[in-house]
Structures are given as structure tokens and as C-alpha cells.
Amino acid sequence: MKNHNIELHVLKVRQPIGEFFIASIQPKVLVDISYADVRRLAEEERDVEKYLGIQRPISLKRIKDIKQYIEGRDATFPTSVIISVDERCAEYEPKTEFTGILRLKPYLPEKGVNEESIPINRIAKVLDGQHRIASFLSDDKQLTFDFNDRNFDINLSIFIGADISEQANIFATVNLAQTKVNKNLVYDLTELAKTPSPHKTCHNIAVALDRETTSPLHKRIKRLGTATPGRQFEPLTQASFVEALVKFISINPVDDRNDLLNGKKLIPANNDELQKVPFRNLFIENKEVDIAEILYNYFNAVKKKWPKSWDDISKTGNLLPKSNAFKALMKYLKDDVYLQIVGDEIGRIPTTKEFSKYFSKIELNDKDFTTRNFSPGSGGQSTFLKMLRGEIGVDDMIEKKRN
Known part of the structure; x- marks a missing residue:
């Protein structure tokens, strides 16, 4: 990550919700850009969960099980981790109609502008896959990267510039498709995403x-x-x-x-x-x-x-x-x-x-x-x-x- 910039070769996907990108990313790089969001996994609700008014239970056992699983010779995460990135932290350079280079970088407002900076470890808001990312971190309070670097890339879906309503919609849609999520949460998510705010x-x-x-x-x-x-x-x-x-x-x-x-x-x-x-x-x-x-x-x-x-x-x-x-x-x-x-x-x-x-x-x-x-x-x-x-x-x- 030269100069804290990340360059990803991506595929552009067009769907009714809009466009997003798919990339292959190394676990260390994914941890680097989502550290702050994953750390909140153990400390407080994330933005999407606050917006929806829910508390999604954190399973330390699940993290431990995934950590043990990824050490195996046949480990795989075939489904995407899903993140949302502020448009100020992203630049897309198309190469063909459906391929290009996506550059992710921190955001530092210029002097005199009343905006918060976005450091490298807060570029990504994780909409789905927090437990998988956390499985690459140490068990101590430092939550440092702790994985024997092998051939283990992560399938990543990236939404650029999604406002909180869009993030909630994606969060709800993804969790409705996952059978292992608490059923009460599954039944409620669609209506929660539609609640006035x-x-x-x-x-x-x-x-x-x-x-x-x-x-x-x-x-x-x-x-x-x-x-x-x-x-x-x-x-x-x-x-x-x-x-x-x-x-x-x-x-x-x-x-x-x-x-x-x-x-x-x-x-x-x-x-x-x-x-x-x-x-x-x-x-x-x-x-x-x-x-x-x-x-x-x-x-x-x-x-x-x-x-x-x-x-x-x-x-x-x-x-x-x-x-x-x-x-x-x-x-x-x-x-x-x-x-x-x-x-x-x-x-x-x-x-x-x-x-x-x-x-x-x-x-x-x-x-x-x-x-x-x-x-x-x-x-x-x-x-x-x-x-x-x-x-x-x-x-x-x-x-x-x-x-």
C-alpha cells in the first residue's frame, strides 16, 4: 500500500440498485481498511445497525470457529465480504466496459473545511462479513492482524458512495438471504429498512x-x-x-x-x-x-x-x-x-x-x-x-x- 493508497483490479457489476465493484483482496489489506469498523464489532453498534434500530448479537464462538477453519488446508470463503466506501476515498479508472482500476485512499479535508478526515483504517464500512474479517485478527485487546499469510484472497463487493439508507437496504437484503442469521432478525429487516427516518x-x-x-x-x-x-x-x-x-x-x-x-x-x-x-x-x-x-x-x-x-x-x-x-x-x-x-x-x-x-x-x-x-x-x-x-x-x- 504505497503512500497508503490501495489499487484494486475490479469488475463492474450493473444491477437495479446501481453499480458496484467486485475485487480479490488480501486479508491483510482488507483488515487495514476496515480495522475501525471491525473493532466496533466488540465495542458498539455500527452505523447501519444504529440506523435500523437493531443489535445484531456478536458471536465470539463464531469468530473462534472461523479462525480455526481458515487454518485448514481446504478453507474457503466463496461468498463476498461486502463493504461501502465513501466516494471521497475512491477513484475509478475504467479499462474496458466492465473492468478497471479502483484506487482507495484516505481523505484529508483541506484547511478551513469543517469535515472529518477518513484515515486508512476507516475507509471501509463493513455491511456483511464482520466475523470473517475478525477471524484474521488476534484474540487479545490489540486486535492486530494475526494470520499466516498464504494463498487466501477474499472475494470483495464494493459499493461506492452509498448513503445510510442504501447501506441499510443492502444489509437487509443480504441478511434475508442468509439462513444462519437469527430468524427474528430476518423477519424484521425488510420492514426496518422501510421505517421512516x-x-x-x-x-x-x-x-x-x-x-x-x-x-x-x-x-x-x-x-x-x-x-x-x-x-x-x-x-x-x-x-x-x-x-x-x-x-x-x-x-x-x-x-x-x-x-x-x-x-x-x-x-x-x-x-x-x-x-x-x-x-x-x-x-x-x-x-x-x-x-x-x-x-x-x-x-x-x-x-x-x-x-x-x-x-x-x-x-x-x-x-x-x-x-x-x-x-x-x-x-x-x-x-x-x-x-x-x-x-x-x-x-x-x-x-x-x-x-x-x-x-x-x-x-x-x-x-x-x-x-x-x-x-x-x-x-x-x-x-x-x-x-x-x-x-x-x-x-x-x-x-x-x-x-
């Missing part, structure tokens, strides 16, 4: 805005971090959309999910709470359409301000249509725009014209959305947000780049 609502809105032909986000959202067949340009990942929107709805989405799962009614937010999560009561009142319409009008205003950049289908050099610009625009909407427009009428749907007023004084023109002005990654996101807020102007940005 802040993430599920954000997922639904992403799908709706992507499908609606008049939407400014029509056919622009990648469902699983890879291109949808038949589409030329999908600059925005669904995971980025969901992660940005959920902050308008819930301070603790997992707690909300568990309360709804347990049949509890969520208490409407008061005015002070709505300053932090302005769409919360719309969520509680099942007004997904209203939230979608707010975003529809807001991004229509963005499109009207910078029409050429918004519709530019080139894949390099234009920040505006991409996930980092989307994150900046959503933060601008939440912290600087929406509450200023609606005042005491939180939940009201502003018009495109109302939103447009907040873009009218911004100096940026279509021609300014270049990599020279906005560096790729989180640095460009930070610069764009400062420009939206009027903290810097075009001249300031150009002067900074010169220095």
Missing part, C-alpha cells in the same frame, strides 16, 4: 429531485457514487445530498430513527430549535414535498444566477455543479438565507425570486468557475462559501491565488 426522507427527496424532469437537479445525482447507465453527467453524489440535507432536519438522526421505530411520536420543534434544524417540523408533519419544493426553488435561483456553469457538462474545471459546491450552497441556505427570508414563518416555501435576491450581489460570473480560482476538493468548497457570504470578493480570491 431523517435519512430516509432525505434519500426520498434526492430521488424525487433527480427524477423530476423540470427540476434543476434532474439526472444530476449519482445513486451509488458511480455513473447511471445512459447518463452523460452526474456531478453530485447522493451521499453528499443526504448528508447536507439531514442537517436541516435533525440534530441526532439515529435517535429520531430509533424513536420512530419504537412507535414514539417526535415532538415538534420550538422556534429556538428551528433556528438549528429549520425543516424539522416539515419532516415531523410528513411534508417531504414541501422540503423538495424549497430545494427546487433554491437551486433554480442558483441556476438562474450562473446558467452556463450550471449546465456545463465538462467533467473538469467547473466547481458549481459538483458535490463540494452543493455542500457550500446548502450551508449558505441553512445559515444565511432561509431563516432570513421566512422570519417567523419557518416552514414556508420561498419562491425562486425570493432566493434570487441572495445571489444578486455576489460578484462571481460564469467565467470565474475555474480550477485556478477554486481548487478541486474541500479547499474550493471553503472559498466558494466565503464568496457566497461576501467575506471575500473576486479580486481577493485572485490575489490569494497569486500569493
Whole structure:
């Protein structure tokens, strides 16, 4: 793993859920990228299980049995370990229609960007196969790699950019197909995956805005971090959309999910709470359409301000249509725009014209959305947000780049 980067030769698989990749990987490498997730196996619930509101029992005996089994001369794991990888940690280089190189790497946000880094041992979220991976670790508390390295590669299925709703769907689907999983869990998983939650609502809105032909986000959202067949340009990942929107709805989405799962009614937010999560009561009142319409009008205003950049289908050099610009625009909407427009009428749907007023004084023109002005990654996101807020102007940005 030179420079902590991992290069895998992969096969691309197309299925109704989207695209994913299949690879052969050495146990040591798989442990390296999933260590943090596997370690939580013995310490706490994983994200998917929290989202579903379940506790999947951990069987130390099962790990011990698998550990003994893999030492045998005829050991085999013919079925895939399944992982989900953040799209910021993955780059895919196609070689043929169905083959290519998938590069996995840590993510380190640029200075000034309020995002968590993703180290090498947290690249992979394990959706299925935790016990098999754990069988390659030592029995002590250090959980270090402990396997006599022989010809034992692991069959790996890799989903890129799956949001938590998609991860739960995959988790449920896989476990329904496994007869050795606790039957009560098997019977419950399908309904659990469908239970309302802040993430599920954000997922639904992403799908709706992507499908609606008049939407400014029509056919622009990648469902699983890879291109949808038949589409030329999908600059925005669904995971980025969901992660940005959920902050308008819930301070603790997992707690909300568990309360709804347990049949509890969520208490409407008061005015002070709505300053932090302005769409919360719309969520509680099942007004997904209203939230979608707010975003529809807001991004229509963005499109009207910078029409050429918004519709530019080139894949390099234009920040505006991409996930980092989307994150900046959503933060601008939440912290600087929406509450200023609606005042005491939180939940009201502003018009495109109302939103447009907040873009009218911004100096940026279509021609300014270049990599020279906005560096790729989180640095460009930070610069764009400062420009939206009027903290810097075009001249300031150009002067900074010169220095």
C-alpha cells in the first residue's frame, strides 16, 4: 500500500440498485481498511445497525470457529465480504466496459473545511462479513492482524458512495438471504429498512429531485457514487445530498430513527430549535414535498444566477455543479438565507425570486468557475462559501491565488 493508497483490479457489476465493484483482496489489506469498523464489532453498534434500530448479537464462538477453519488446508470463503466506501476515498479508472482500476485512499479535508478526515483504517464500512474479517485478527485487546499469510484472497463487493439508507437496504437484503442469521432478525429487516427516518426522507427527496424532469437537479445525482447507465453527467453524489440535507432536519438522526421505530411520536420543534434544524417540523408533519419544493426553488435561483456553469457538462474545471459546491450552497441556505427570508414563518416555501435576491450581489460570473480560482476538493468548497457570504470578493480570491 504505497503512500497508503490501495489499487484494486475490479469488475463492474450493473444491477437495479446501481453499480458496484467486485475485487480479490488480501486479508491483510482488507483488515487495514476496515480495522475501525471491525473493532466496533466488540465495542458498539455500527452505523447501519444504529440506523435500523437493531443489535445484531456478536458471536465470539463464531469468530473462534472461523479462525480455526481458515487454518485448514481446504478453507474457503466463496461468498463476498461486502463493504461501502465513501466516494471521497475512491477513484475509478475504467479499462474496458466492465473492468478497471479502483484506487482507495484516505481523505484529508483541506484547511478551513469543517469535515472529518477518513484515515486508512476507516475507509471501509463493513455491511456483511464482520466475523470473517475478525477471524484474521488476534484474540487479545490489540486486535492486530494475526494470520499466516498464504494463498487466501477474499472475494470483495464494493459499493461506492452509498448513503445510510442504501447501506441499510443492502444489509437487509443480504441478511434475508442468509439462513444462519437469527430468524427474528430476518423477519424484521425488510420492514426496518422501510421505517421512516431523517435519512430516509432525505434519500426520498434526492430521488424525487433527480427524477423530476423540470427540476434543476434532474439526472444530476449519482445513486451509488458511480455513473447511471445512459447518463452523460452526474456531478453530485447522493451521499453528499443526504448528508447536507439531514442537517436541516435533525440534530441526532439515529435517535429520531430509533424513536420512530419504537412507535414514539417526535415532538415538534420550538422556534429556538428551528433556528438549528429549520425543516424539522416539515419532516415531523410528513411534508417531504414541501422540503423538495424549497430545494427546487433554491437551486433554480442558483441556476438562474450562473446558467452556463450550471449546465456545463465538462467533467473538469467547473466547481458549481459538483458535490463540494452543493455542500457550500446548502450551508449558505441553512445559515444565511432561509431563516432570513421566512422570519417567523419557518416552514414556508420561498419562491425562486425570493432566493434570487441572495445571489444578486455576489460578484462571481460564469467565467470565474475555474480550477485556478477554486481548487478541486474541500479547499474550493471553503472559498466558494466565503464568496457566497461576501467575506471575500473576486479580486481577493485572485490575489490569494497569486500569493
